[in-house]
Amino acid sequence: MSDSVKPVALTIAGSDSGGGAGIQADLKAMEANGVFATSVITAITAQNTRAVNQAQPVDLDLITAQIEAVASDFPLAVVKTGMLATADIIECVAEAVERYDLYPLVVDPVMISKSGYELLAPEAVATLRDVLLPLATVITPNLHEAGHLLDMTVRTETDMRDAARVLFEFGPDAVLVKGGHLAATDDAVDILYDGSDYHAVRAPRIDTPHTHGTGCTYASAIAAQLARGRSMPQAVEQAKAYVTGAIEHALPLGGGHGPTNHFFHLAPFEAAETPAT
Template structure:
């Protein structure tokens, strides 16, 4: 029997491969777990824009969850794009019936190009139904501000936002400061209701950051699946996503994707074992 942990992502699909389900599965595998998925929406997107999106039928979402959780020893779950209030409600109901999984909630709301990935009328449902189930939520500055109907611009704002979001029910809050202005470090603030942890890494000067939020949250879920504590999981995930950004791929004509497998060497013939072929 395999001793490789299993994680589950519940999120939307990115046709460009840099974010969403595609990024989640890459990130999970790169952090040592087997990734499974429940697709909540299909998007048409690339490195420049999201041009269309279509939610998946609720019963099919439930069927995917049942198929995965009834067969795989899932050790952690991550949610991303949930698109509508009805989908959030369905996912929350399903997870409540299957209590006990560490849950990372990435409150995906808007794409880098400005496309709304969460219906405006679904924000209240996200606050009331999903956040209270979370082991940790991982909003960026915009998402934290949107959840709180305020503006988050400074480190002091981040700490206050973390306190306020914690009151909505999650076990912990990670406010990501990648969009903080004029800072040398990429600072994130982790709050568990009593203690703040400042998680810092060098700021990488690159436009190629497509999918960083998905990648980061999925890496946290992967390390929780390894049964690491939340602060340790966040630290490992932060190091991973920083390196993935540092080795980002300048693909497409917009924001290129992070490099999820930066640590792998390119395939060479010498790396191929046990293959006998007459192909020249």
């Protein structure tokens, strides 16, 4: 492959009709971080900035066919998973990961939307923990997801370190517990654990309600940076800086939590001048 060709990343996730999260956010974040992004859709959701109103999983045969189509034709440098919806889909994806050697593998254990809609069936949590986490290069749970996976409360930075250590025992190569929901902190801190060392990754906390899709965006940026050859700590640091900028320049669109601005680093939007009459 020519050095001038971008690395190729694959996201396996659900679709967000509002464009701020899910597969749409993944594709934007991956491309913004310098890779060519491909996709496999696992579920279709009807959602906007206010809420997820409905979701429908994709048939397993079609998910398998999508993965085969991409994996058989593209030199994949990284794979990221997001919304997987059901235990059957998790098992389907895990089987494909092993069959096609889909590594590095970034697993974002998407479980529930900001509006409270369940994006992962409750009975599928154990399957996610026992079947997919052991295959992961890194997992990226937020506080709620880490707590749900472990049946514990994660509220402090000490809790985050404890959760990362226990989650590592399920088999991933590294664990990133995201602290964006920590209460009363000036910094947004995440804890990366690789089985021996803890790395605290910090950035200023941005005071904005427009954070739709931040988890998807962060995990996808990590995946893209890994595809570009960064070490895990470097990939997380680069992705953290990127997602912080995307939040700082978030878009106040819709009537709820607006989306992050995936291309904030490009020239700002300027309305075209009205032609003179």
